[in-house]
Amino acid sequence: MSSEIIVVIVVATALIFDFTNGFHDTANVVATTISTRALPPRIAVAYASILNFVGAFISLEVAATVAKDVVSVQPNSVGLLAVFGGLVGAISWNLITWYFGLPSSSSHALIGGMVGAVFVAEGADAVFFQEGILGKVMIPALVAPTLAFIIGGIAILVLYRIVGRMRPGPVTGGFRLGQVISGGLLALAHGTNDAQKTMGVITLALVANGTVAEDNFHVPSWVVIAAATAIALGTYAGGWRIIKTMGSRIHKMDAAQGFAAQGAGSAVILAASHVGFPLSTTHTISGAVIGSGAAKRLSAVRWGVAGNIVVAWILTLPMAAVIGALTYLVTRAFGTGALGPIVVSTAILAGSTFLYTHRSHRAGVPAAESS
């Protein structure tokens, strides 16, 4: 009975993480659309929310990577508590970076949290450092934003070559229309990659509980539907401060640049989802946005803001790992029953409600909407 209660808490925590993932990450998806005024903010967010939901059903490769290739947990309550600790570590880091308006990576927060908690709970052998973390997370994490940067740069140069001598009016109108499609594609891509991570973690918890056999790995349908719904709702709830950072503070972009950035970002994320690499839309779209700006004029990019983003990226994995490990230890101090997860989840719920209320009072709505 105790393990069933823990599973319910872990699933609920995973869905809350998924919600914060949508809240924190997906705002990046719509930032360029809003920045170039291709769509009004609230419509852009609702549109992204729907396509995130749809995208979650398209592929399960990333879910399989997260559930099988990064860490392994024993089918017992310690394994369940480790998954719980990892989730809380990721949620805590997401909340901290959201509160301070720093773009981060929910994906790396989740993986960092899981690694930290599983390392403390099950030992180093349960963490697949080389093929898993290095091979499937860290190296693709370096390649993806660099690739998006290059593709964003080449794409905008090609576009300027094609339409550069034309009157700006119809061209801008055309690219704003194109951004409705490329923005939708980016939201769809986000669903194919980020919603999968939650599905992977819930499935890992089900393996730890013995509900899903390790040698017969599959993601249950209810997990897919629940994760898709949570990330879509999180997306809709918004994240105005992150939108402002990504859309206009990196550099002021025109509609063609927004289109090129979204096209580049979508291409990289969808290609990575196909082979099961758990990327971050934040990393990828940031690379594409900066690439499309730098190709036009290096001075157009606010490199200080881009530097802050890089610092947040570097911090995400180790910080989430530390918080995940600490959470596991605190939870474990209450024994292997359900008391630890109940106490910790109540505390994190109270803390996040406080931060959300405090931030919402100060955030307001973005300039693009109010003008």
Added chain:
Amino acid sequence: MIGAIVDTHALLQVVWVALAAGVGVTAAYGLAILGTTRALEFSRDGHVRQAALYAAVGVAGFAAFVAAIVFGIVILLGD
């Protein structure tokens, strides 16, 4: 060493597919805008042949844009 850790085949696949799709799709849409806008301009000025030629470029560009997106999603649905 790196080859033993990373699935280089998958990584290279991501690189070339993303490069081809990212640049190709945006270029196709750029051609769609070029074709449509020029076709309207030439049509307004009474240059029917040029208008038809640019309209064909616009249609081909937009068709390639849509086809590439649909193809990508179909590939993913097979996962």
